[in-house]
Amino acid sequence: MSARPARINLERLLSRLEMLGEIGQVIGPNGERGCARLALTDADREGRDLVVAWMRELDLDLHIDAIGNVFATYLGLEPDLAPVMTGSHIDTVRTGGRFDGNLGVLAGLEVIHSLQDAQIRPQRSVTVAFFTDEEGARFAPDMLGSLVYVGGLGLEEALEIIAADDGARLGDELQRIGYAGPVPCPGVQFPESFVELHIEQGPILEDEGFGIGVVEGVQGISWTELTISGQSAHAGTTPMRLRHDPVYAAAVITTFVRDLTRHHGGDQVGTVGRIDIHPNLVNVIGSSVTMTVDLRHTDERVLLDAEQRLEQICAEVAAEEGVEISHRSLARFEPVVFDSEMVRLVEEVAKDLGHRTRRMPSGAGHDAQMLARVCPSAMIFVPSINGLSHNLAEDTHPSDIAAGAEVLYEVLTRRAGTPLTASGVPEQE
Numbered sequence: 001m002s003a004r005p006a007r008i009n010l011e012r013l014l015s016r017l018e019m020l021g022e023i024g025q026v027i028g029p030n031g032e033r034g035c036a037r038l039a040l041t042d043a044d045r046e047g048r049d050l051v052v053a054w055m056r057e058l059d060l061d062l063h064i065d066a067i068g069n070v071f072a073t074y075l076g077l078e079p080d081l082a083p084v085m086t087g088s089h090i091d092t093v094r095t096g097g098r099f100d101g102n103l104g105v106l107a108g109l110e111v112i113h114s115l116q117d118a119q120i121r122p123q124r125s126v127t128v129a130f131f132t133d134e135e136g137a138r139f140a141p142d143m144l145g146s147l148v149y150v151g152g153l154g155l156e157e158a159l160e161i162i163a164a165d166d167g168a169r170l171g172d173e174l175q176r177i178g179y180a181g182p183v184p185c186p187g188v189q190f191p192e193s194f195v196e197l198h199i200e201q202g203p204i205l206e207d208e209g210f211g212i213g214v215v216e217g218v219q220g221i222s223w224t225e226l227t228i229s230g231q232s233a234h235a236g237t238t239p240m241r242l243r244h245d246p247v248y249a250a251a252v253i254t255t256f257v258r259d260l261t262r263h264h265g266g267d268q269v270g271t272v273g274r275i276d277i278h279p280n281l282v283n284v285i286g287s288s289v290t291m292t293v294d295l296r297h298t299d300e301r302v303l304l305d306a307e308q309r310l311e312q313i314c315a316e317v318a319a320e321e322g323v324e325i326s327h328r329s330l331a332r333f334e335p336v337v338f339d340s341e342m343v344r345l346v347e348e349v350a351k352d353l354g355h356r357t358r359r360m361p362s363g364a365g366h367d368a369q370m371l372a373r374v375c376p377s378a379m380i381f382v383p384s385i386n387g388l389s390h391n392l393a394e395d396t397h398p399s400d401i402a403a404g405a406e407v408l409y410e411v412l413t414r415r416a417g418t419p420l421t422a423s424g425v426p427e428q429e
């Protein structure tokens with residue numbers, strides 16, 4: 001490790017992560033401390049209120065847009081220049097951890113707090129943002145807030161989205177929790193560049209002994225909801241040859257998804273994450289099934305092939321079992337390649353700070369992939385213990401959190417311009 005003194009206050013960052021993690025806290029059967037802060041729920045509102053209060057304490061220039069994204073800016077010496085931006089999300093999946101997204105937001109806040117402590121005002125302003133509904137677990141698609149921010153989805157369309165589980169309308173929930181902000185979408189100035197610190201959420205960095213992941217891009221994501229309609233009937237009296245069983249069709253499709261990943265091999269991943277059976281009773285052949293299929297690949301052509309094969313198996317099993325299958329796309333994002341200069345900067349900074357770095361794609365979706373549409377963007381990964389995420393047991397060592405936050409500090413300050421003290425004098429080493 002380099003002898004460079006720490007720039008950020010790790011204790012303060014850990015304590016904020018702890019406080020935010022207590023909101024919507026879920027304790028697992030083995031004492032795991034996770035989080036359930038689904039987008040636009042009461043717990044999300046409480047989390048937002050806490051982070052906004054911290055932003056206000058730092059006297060940042062605060063803007064909330066009409067989709068509920070929150071932007072807090074520490075003004076630079078040249079406030080007319082586009083800011084450098086960092087951030088992530090604070091919503092979680094229902095069985096989430098304390099770090100996914102939260103780390104990127106609170107580390108960004110910590111960088112600004114540390115700059116203020118040291119009375120350093122960079123040339124460009126530094127903005128920390130948190131984006132609405134990154135997870136997409138309640139309102140699909142994922143990365144919804146950042147997608148609307150960059151103009152990839154119209155505000156009106158987004159406000160009409162209905163929650164998968166509770167049937168709530170996004171626009172109503174946003175109003176209800178008080179985060180339908182006054183700034184139009186798109187409206188908040190696009191940044192000069194964007195960098196997001198995130199936990200890896202997979203096992204590679206830990207397994208291979210790397211300290212910092214230099215993220216080169218994000219794989220393509222395809223989410224499809226399938227509704228399979230069959231014929232509900234008596235489980236004891238209906239001969240097998242006369243059944244139209246949607247649960248059987250769902251099982252064939254689920255098995256197919258696993259087979260497909262073997263067929264494509266390598267980087268292909270596929271997941272059936274949600275299956276709702278109606279009426280879901282022991283002695284009743286199901287009447288309908290709603291299920292989701294999540295397919296991801298770094299190569300768009302392979303992802304397209306996977307989607308076509310999914311359609312084909314659906315047609316085959318529908319004909320075989322005499323059921324109807326309808327498809328609805330919940331999310332579709334092509335693979336994203338991050339700006340090579342930004343990626344190089346992250347790598348250079350991490351190496352300068354003495355870390356072993358590994359270039360890698362991101363398997364998970366992130367707000368940075370949306371920001372990449374409007375400005376040079378990149379990401380910094382830190383290791384996840386046992387590779388776990390979207391799991392109550394998600395965790396990251398404090399030393400890795402410190403390393404990631406220090407890399408973030410350096411990338412932001414280098415990008416924002418040579419750090420100067422408030423009086424305009426270059427910072428002392």
Ligand code: GLV
Nearest residue numbers: 134135142364365
């Ligand atoms: C978002 O976290 C996703 O990758 O599903």
Ligand code: MN
Nearest residue numbers: 089100101134
């Ligand atoms: Mn995340």
Ligand code: MN
Nearest residue numbers: 093100135390
């Ligand atoms: Mn997540």
